[in-house]
Amino acid sequence: MTAYLTIRDVAKSYGRATALRRIDMEIARGEFLTLLGPSGSGKTTLLRILAGLLEPDRGALVLDGRDITRSPAWERDIGLVFQNYALFPHMDVRGNVGFGLEMRGIGGAEAARRIDEALDTVSMRDYGARRPSELSGGQQQRIAIARAIAIKPRLLLLDEPLSNLDAVLRQSVRVELRELHQRTGLTTVMVTHDQVEALTLADRVALMDGGELLQIDPPERLYECPASAFAAGFLGSPPANLLSVEPHSEAGAIRLCGALWRPTGPAAAALSGLRGPARLALRPETLRLLAEPAPGAIPGRMKAVEYMGGERLAHVAIDGAAPGTPALLVRGAGALADPGQLVYVLPGSVTGVFDTDSGARLAPAQAGV
Numbered sequence: 001m002t003a004y005l006t007i008r009d010v011a012k013s014y015g016r017a018t019a020l021r022r023i024d025m026e027i028a029r030g031e032f033l034t035l036l037g038p039s040g041s042g043k044t045t046l047l048r049i050l051a052g053l054l055e056p057d058r059g060a061l062v063l064d065g066r067d068i069t070r071s072p073a074w075e076r077d078i079g080l081v082f083q084n085y086a087l088f089p090h091m092d093v094r095g096n097v098g099f100g101l102e103m104r105g106i107g108g109a110e111a112a113r114r115i116d117e118a119l120d121t122v123s124m125r126d127y128g129a130r131r132p133s134e135l136s137g138g139q140q141q142r143i144a145i146a147r148a149i150a151i152k153p154r155l156l157l158l159d160e161p162l163s164n165l166d167a168v169l170r171q172s173v174r175v176e177l178r179e180l181h182q183r184t185g186l187t188t189v190m191v192t193h194d195q196v197e198a199l200t201l202a203d204r205v206a207l208m209d210g211g212e213l214l215q216i217d218p219p220e221r222l223y224e225c226p227a228s229a230f231a232a233g234f235l236g237s238p239p240a241n242l243l244s245v246e247p248h249s250e251a252g253a254i255r256l257c258g259a260l261w262r263p264t265g266p267a268a269a270a271l272s273g274l275r276g277p278a279r280l281a282l283r284p285e286t287l288r289l290l291a292e293p294a295p296g297a298i299p300g301r302m303k304a305v306e307y308m309g310g311e312r313l314a315h316v317a318i319d320g321a322a323p324g325t326p327a328l329l330v331r332g333a334g335a336l337a338d339p340g341q342l343v344y345v346l347p348g349s350v351t352g353v354f355d356t357d358s359g360a361r362l363a364p365a366q367a368g369v
Ligand code: ADP
Pocket: 014, 017, 018, 019, 037, 038, 039, 040, 041, 042, 043, 044, 045, 046
């Protein structure tokens, strides 16, 4: 990949609070990258550094072959969209969308043409004379996006642009954002704490925590082959079950949350190299619930079944597990729905085995996925 945007060794602290430890990232031309992570992980800080609103303490930014680390924001040609729309209330829609053009000395017919084009892109051509207060939240956010793209930015940066919208609107604007990206080919970096947004929109997702980049990968790979226990436990709804495993003196057996278990198939393969305590990630949708014992199945007792609409989520207490072990979550519980019932949980695949202390991936090897 030839990098269009390179972020090299970037760090940032606010006084004694470290927001970014050391960020290295390369983004390709035309890529849609999402920055995903819990609140406080440093996403906004990184985006503001890209925009030129914040100066990094250390490191460099190179955009399209040019070092922009010390360039002022206005020189970078960046389109910015924030969570709270930030439209000028006293200006109509056309005035808002044309604001960046005016700042760049573009007026007259050229400005009118670009405003039309940007409004068309977000399907808001007929709203040009309205004030922001006369628009819904979703429409205001579309105008904010139109304003950002009207200048034909070299980089489109979005910080939680859908967070203020209700769930239905969020989904439709999400689809529009993806279409907009496909039509314009703008290199886009979007901050979100919402994994669904991150996975559905991005070519690649950069997962952040505690001011560090944990993993940067296409959505499928991040989900199916997480590099860390944190990633396995952050993505998915509900996220992967993380179960403590230890070698057992008996050949082929494993201590699973303290209970004896004889895995078969992919689980046996993933755990074959186990030398000490680790954590096993099993996604709820890869588990099968059986009424009868079967080789490789984990015996347990149904604790509760939640009806989710269309499918059920079963909470299974592993037989013989150490006190305090959380229930094993199984998605798609089907007819086995009686609390108290004995059940057997069969893993269909293994999302990963991770080091207990560092959380680093031990198995299966990433290259194999
Ligand atoms: P995110 O967008 O992922 O929620 P931020 O980049 O906003 O994270 O914040 C990263 C860390 O930096 C957090 O611990 C936050 O409290 C801290 N932080 C952010 N902005 C400031 C600020 N202006 N002054 C002091 N600390 C800040």
